[in-house]
Amino acid sequence: MAMKRKTARWTARGYSEAKNFYEVLGVDVEAAIQTALCTPLSLHCWQADDVRGLESHTEAVDSGGILATGQYPGRARTGDEMRQDLEEVMRLSPGVHRVNLHAIYAETDGRPVARDALEPVHFRRWISWAKTRHIGLDFNTSFFAHPLANDGLTLSHPDRKVREFWIRHGLAARRIATAIGRTLRSPCVLNHWLPDGRKDSPADRWTPRRRLLESLDRMLGDHEGVDRRWCRDAVEGKLFGIGSEDYVVGSNEFYAAYALTRGVILCLDMGHFHPTETIHDKLSALLMFHPTLLLHVSRPIRWDSDHVVLFNDDLRAVFLELVRGGALKRVWLATDFFDGSINRLCAYVIGARAVRQALLFALLEPTARIQRLEAEGRGGEKLAWMEQMKTAPFSAVWDELCRRAGAPVGAEWIEQARAYEEQVLRQRG
Ligand code: RNT
Ligand code: ZN
Numbered sequence: 001m002a003m004k005r006k007t008a009r010w011t012a013r014g015y016s017e018a019k020n021f022y023e024v025l026g027v028d029v030e031a032a033i034q035t036a037l038c039t040p041l042s043l044h045c046w047q048a049d050d051v052r053g054l055e056s057h058t059e060a061v062d063s064g065g066i067l068a069t070g071q072y073p074g075r076a077r078t079g080d081e082m083r084q085d086l087e088e089v090m091r092l093s094p095g096v097h098r099v100n101l102h103a104i105y106a107e108t109d110g111r112p113v114a115r116d117a118l119e120p121v122h123f124r125r126w127i128s129w130a131k132t133r134h135i136g137l138d139f140n141t142s143f144f145a146h147p148l149a150n151d152g153l154t155l156s157h158p159d160r161k162v163r164e165f166w167i168r169h170g171l172a173a174r175r176i177a178t179a180i181g182r183t184l185r186s187p188c189v190l191n192h193w194l195p196d197g198r199k200d201s202p203a204d205r206w207t208p209r210r211r212l213l214e215s216l217d218r219m220l221g222d223h224e225g226v227d228r229r230w231c232r233d234a235v236e237g238k239l240f241g242i243g244s245e246d247y248v249v250g251s252n253e254f255y256a257a258y259a260l261t262r263g264v265i266l267c268l269d270m271g272h273f274h275p276t277e278t279i280h281d282k283l284s285a286l287l288m289f290h291p292t293l294l295l296h297v298s299r300p301i302r303w304d305s306d307h308v309v310l311f312n313d314d315l316r317a318v319f320l321e322l323v324r325g326g327a328l329k330r331v332w333l334a335t336d337f338f339d340g341s342i343n344r345l346c347a348y349v350i351g352a353r354a355v356r357q358a359l360l361f362a363l364l365e366p367t368a369r370i371q372r373l374e375a376e377g378r379g380g381e382k383l384a385w386m387e388q389m390k391t392a393p394f395s396a397v398w399d400e401l402c403r404r405a406g407a408p409v410g411a412e413w414i415e416q417a418r419a420y421e422e423q424v425l426r427q428r429g
Pocket of ligand 1: 046051065066140193236238269296304336
């Protein structure tokens with residue numbers, strides 16, 4: 001306890017000095033803290049259970065595309081356990097959160113409900129939980145881990161019946177997203193990612209793309225029970241996946257053009273590009289044309305490995321671009337990673353805090369000053385200031401942000417996560 005008070009006192013003093021440091025450079029520190037706190041971050045629910053879902057009837061088939069690895073104890077097994085974990089994540093991470101669900105997290109009380117027959121009622125527990133906690137919900141279609149996805153093809157499948165099934169699934173999800181958004185009075189972003197692709201040297205890259213285009217147009221057209229004010233559809237491309245190393249039907253180019261021409265949101269996942277390709281340079285290009293983007297904040301290591309998000313250069317570069325372009329309000333932020341090899345609560349909190357840290361870091365940049373230096377041809381000084389900001393007293397402002405949000409300050413959360421692991425996670429057989 002004595003330790004705690006000491007930390008808090010140190011933080012308060014550190015903050016006023018840090019604030020002064022940034023203000024001399026023309027940064028509005030109070031505004032930065034406010035913006036960093038109130039920017040919504042949608043927490044993916046699937047880190048809690050390694051993307052297994054709550055369906056009892058479909059055996060866990062690995063139909064390709066994504067893969068969670070690790071056997072660390074404590075995986076959530078029910079909706080209640082997932083909500084319990086997510087509440088703890090939100091307690092330990094400052095700022096406004098939403099929760100991002102997948103169709104496989106329907107709660108049907110043990111009754112098998114086919115994915116094309118899902119209804120809002122199957123998400124009533126999630127919805128009422130969100131209502132009580134005053135958080136928004138987002139949603140995803142689940143085009144994987146299903147017998148009809150075993151060929152590695154869904155909406156682009158050659159068999160019309162298979163395509164029809166998945167179109168009906170998409171429609172069911174759009175109705176659910178509409179109900180979620182309307183009930184919570186907050187638009188629900190419905191992301192569509194599908195694994196469709198080929199492992200090796202496709203002889204025909206054209207026909208599957210034509211079929212995907214046709215299926216998407218049908219699925220995303222006007223339908224009864226779907227209201228675009230509450231259901232905001234997004235499409236997520238990818239370079240490759242497990243079993244689709246050579247060809248992914250829904251590539252980034254395909255969806256960038258699709259989203260623009262159909263008025264839906266393009267989703268960029270940080271792990272869905274070539275191993276050395278990053279997304280920060282794409283933001284100013286795409287946002288010249290797309291009104292909004294959905295960002296899946298993830299971390300690839302050599303491939304789309306969905307590692308826990310860290311406060312690293314890539315993440316800072318993304319937020320610096322958004323802040324410099326005044327584009328924060330034009331993106332929807334959502335985490336997307338899954339590591340089953342470590343304490344899953346730690347995984348969540350590290351990622352959630354890292355996103356908010358990167359956001360604050362970007363908001364504390366003296367952008368006007370460094371842009372002026374660049375415009376005046378003083379590139380050396382510009383670069384020097386960019387370097388200088390990396391060792392600026394950022395942590396004191398971050399601690400202050402946590403304190404104001406009522407979230408643990410500094411390393412305090414690590415001890416709390418350990419206690420949660422002992423008391424809750426380790427008790428799960
Ligand atoms: C897969 C995509 C997709 C999934 C989630 C579970 O490569 O990133 O967003 O991670 O839908
Ligand atoms: Zn993703």
